[in-house]
């Protein structure tokens with residue numbers, strides 16, 4: 001089991017942010033965590049990363065049970081994270097190659113001496129993700145879409161067991177978004193690919209590789225199961241509280257009122 005959440009609730013500053021969350025992720029599944037603004041998506045991610053601790057319930061992430069030992073750092077090494085928020089934390093004067101390489105040490109900036117093997121791997125990843133042509137460019141000169149792909153390379157460098165995309169298309173134009181989504185879909189084709197979780201509130205970003213979906217509403221699980229069943233006109237009309245139609249094209253859902 002990659003993730004086991006059993007009746008997990010979270011209280012912050014006196015209010016309940018998450019209530020009775022049940023969520024199991026098995027190896028081989030890739031999940032969408034779908035919820036509107038303020039539904040508690042970030043709170044769940046902060047628990048997976050061991051920044052927050054459940055106020056009640058049982059939580060096991062990658063075989064580590066919360067409450068038994070301190071597991072923050074150990075766990076975070078096994079979880080790759082791609083978000084726009086992370087972009088701001090990186091050293092902007094590093095080039096794309098160095099940013100990817102630093103993923104091997106789970107560090108911001110390069111403090112340890114990378115091995116030749118690590119360098120080769122970073123180059124392979126840059127090629128695989130279509131970033132090779134700007135490998136020598138300073139990170140801050142890259143476009144948002146290019147930055148996000150470099151971040152994916154950085155995350156994959158550490159060979160994570162879980163890879164989380166937190167609204168990764170923020171700030172991307174249509175073309176950059178589609179390129180990024182294509183990259184994400186291609187990672188899944190790799191036999192050593194990690195379990196992926198894609199956090200979003202945009203239906204049209206849900207790729208075929210994300211075969212499972214959890215619908216989160218006001219801190220509670222509204223429903224969870226196969227993506228094709230969750231992302232349906234019937235479910236989402238109740239979820240949004242307004243009639244919507246979902247139509248599928250080339251394995252991806254689209255939403256209209």
Ligand SMILES: Nc1ncnc2c1ncn2[C@@H]1O[C@H](COP(=O)(O)OP(=O)(O)OP(=O)(O)O)[C@@H](O)[C@H]1O
Pocket residue numbers: 012013015017035036037038039040041042043044201
């Ligand atoms: N420390 C805190 N104290 C009180 N309330 C909080 C705290 N942190 C978050 N919340 C509230 O918990 C709810 C869930 O927040 P969270 O950031 O997890 O939502 P989200 O689904 O990630 O939203 P978005 O898509 O807008 O990022 C929100 O109503 C938020 O205001």
